[in-house]
Amino acid sequence: MPTPAPSMAIGLEDRLLAFAVSLLVGGVALHAATHVVADTRDYAHAVLTALLGALAWAVLEWVPLLGGVLAAIAWVAVVKWRYRLGWIRSGAVGITAWAAAVVVLAALELVGIGSVSALGVPGA
DSSP, X not given: OOOOOHHXXXXXXXXXXXXXXXXXXXXXXXXXXXXXXXXXXXXXXXXXXXXXXXXXXXXXXXXXXXXXXXXXXXXXXXXXXXXXXXXHHHHHHHHHHHHHHHHHHHHHHHTTOOSOOOTTSXXX
C-alpha cells in the first residue's frame, strides 16, 4: 500500500487540528453558558456535550423543510439530557453558549486565529 503524499498528510493534520480546536472552543462556550445558567459540571462534560450536540445537529440539519428546526430541538434536547435541565433552561444555555462562542471567536480573530468555529454551538 503506497504512503500518502506529504501534502495529503499535512491537509489531514490541519483538518484534525481545526476540528479539535473548534470542539474545544464549543466546549468553552458550553461550559461558560452552563456556569451562568445552571449548576455547571467540568469542562470535559461540556466538550462531550458539544460533540454530541454537533452530531445531533449534523444528522437532522439535512431534513428537507424542517431540518433547522429539528436540529435546534435535538441540540437543546442533548443539553437537557446531559445537564438534567428543563427545556427553558436548556434553551437559555443555547443562547448563552452562542453569545460566549461569538466572544471567544472574536477574541481568536483578534489574535490572528480566524479559521476555527465553535463546534457544538449552533450558529457560531
